[in-house]
Amino acid sequence: MKTDELITMLATGVEPVQPHVPEKLISKALLTGVAISFILLLTFYGIRPDIKEVSSTFPFWMKVGVPFANVVLGLVFIFALAHPGKLPKINYWVLLIPIAALWTWAIWTWVNADPSQHSEMLWGKTWRVCIKNIAFLAVPTAVATLFALRNLAPTQPMLSGAIAGWLAGGVGASVYALHCPEMAAPFLAVWYVLGMLVPTAIMAWVGNRSLRW
Amino acid sequence: MIEEELRQLMLMALDGHAASYQLLLQQTSGLIRAYLRRRLVRVPDEVEDLVQETLLAIHTKRHTYRREEPFTPWLYAVARYKMIDCLRRRSQHEALNDPFDDEVEWLAISDHDANDSKKDLDKLLETLPENQRLSIQHTKLDGLSVAETAAITGMSVSAIKVSVHRGMKTLAKMWKEQA
Incomplete structure (x- = not known):
């Protein structure tokens, strides 16, 4: 087929394009992911019974807030990555700020605690299931974002996948925080971060393969 | 100059104006061809195929162009992506070295x-x-x-x-x- 023929074919009867398609696709994906993740939480884990009492404490807000900050930052980058030629207005190291805040809090707690408490602070009672549960609750958002990205135009497939995974991990962790009984900063600094890194790694791999266009 | 002209055409095209779209694609195909020729000196045979692939990508991904932003950076980012993707495929294909597969x-x-x-x-x-x-x-x-x-x-x-x-x-x- 000659290039001129192709051009004529593409132009013939071209349909108008709605503005803000990417915004709609990404926000729809996020809302779907969060909603399904929340349903999974209610179905398989349940909300911790003392949610009312803990909901005004600092550890609880860190637990929900740090992953939530990851979601917000992830959205900023995903949005830029989905548009060819658009550079994010902020640098990628900004992604580390919430994690750095969490780690500062964790180290501060660690050095100020009696050494006999260290093991309890790090392992808690649920470290075995923490990574798995966060990764599980990240799945809906990861899948939904992947589909949204496939309809957009990410020029860096692996990085886009990784950021989508990081965002999904943030959703998984902040939803899981409503169930998880752990309140010690060192526990969150290790297991929550690992839980969010698992979807990041998987999605980097998936993105590299399935986000080509 | 060319940026403003192309951007106006693109805005019209996004509203469904076929003649503007045709003109836009004609003009951009020249730009893309020049862009790719300068970069693919060793594989000139790929250029026209890749021009067409890029035009297709412009078409199917045109909703990712943001109306308030300049057009040419978007255009060249798409062309660059298609070029890299093509080179990646080529190197994979040659690495496999299995000429019968396609035949x-x-x-x-x-x-x-x-x-x-x-x-x-x-x-x-x-x-x-x-x-x-x-x-x-x-x-x-x-x-x-x-x-x-x-x-x-x-x-x-x-x-x-x-x-x-x-x-x-x-x-x-x-x-x-x-x-």
Whole structure:
């Protein structure tokens, strides 16, 4: 087929394009992911019974807030990555700020605690299931974002996948925080971060393969 | 200068103005061709294919252009992505070094005894995926418009355009190899 023929074919009867398609696709994906993740939480884990009492404490807000900050930052980058030629207005190291805040809090707690408490602070009672549960609750958002990205135009497939995974991990962790009984900063600094890194790694791999266009 | 001109055309095209879109694609195809020629000096044969791939990408991904932003950075980012993707495929293909892989299909076809060209074409068409086969059959053989084909097959207009292009490319390749 000659290039001129192709051009004529593409132009013939071209349909108008709605503005803000990417915004709609990404926000729809996020809302779907969060909603399904929340349903999974209610179905398989349940909300911790003392949610009312803990909901005004600092550890609880860190637990929900740090992953939530990851979601917000992830959205900023995903949005830029989905548009060819658009550079994010902020640098990628900004992604580390919430994690750095969490780690500062964790180290501060660690050095100020009696050494006999260290093991309890790090392992808690649920470290075995923490990574798995966060990764599980990240799945809906990861899948939904992947589909949204496939309809957009990410020029860096692996990085886009990784950021989508990081965002999904943030959703998984902040939803899981409503169930998880752990309140010690060192526990969150290790297991929550690992839980969010698992979807990041998987999605980097998936993105590299399935986000080509 | 060219930026502002192209951007105006793109804005019109996004509103569904076909003539502007045609002009835009014609002008950008020249820019893309020049861009790729400067970079693909060692594989000049790939350039025209890649120009077409980029035009298709511009078409199917045009909703990712943001109206308030400059057009040419978007355009070149798409062209650059398609070029990198093509080079990546090439290097993978050469690394595999399995020349028979691509030829199995047409070898099987050329086994058959086909005298008349219509029959021949039908056989080649049969080997295409269904959406490509139907798109070509309706638009190229039955003379329907893309919109009519869309109505018949239930595919989107864009999908049909892409299918026709991909299918025609495969057909041309098979035809050449068979001859």
